[in-house]
Amino acid sequence: MEQTVRELKAADEVNKKACADASRLAEELRQEREHEQYLQRRHKDLEFNLKVVQAKLEEAEATVRK
Incomplete structure (x- = not known):
């Protein structure tokens, strides 16, 4: 019985x-x-920011060419 x-x-x-491990x-x-x-x-935000910067760069390059 004791055993x-x-x-x-x-x-x-x-x-x-086991329960504590599962909970953790x-x-x-x-x-x-x-x-x-x-x-x-964050990835989506950075992709959007990159597109904005690329558009601004293209706009600046177009302005310089004029």
């Missing part, structure tokens, strides 16, 4: 650790997804 109680306690500890990994995944979304938005 069974020890085994159950050990199994409970393993279960608690879920939080890490959430943070990584959030960071990925931020990077995607």
Whole structure:
């Protein structure tokens, strides 16, 4: 009986650790997804800014040619 109680306690500890690990990994995944979304938005912003700068450069070059 005592052996069974020890085994159950050990199994409970393993279960608690596994749950804590799963919770930590879920939080890490959430943070990584959030960071990925931020990077995607930033990438789109930079692409837009690049297009604006390219258009201004082309306009300036056209003005110089006149």
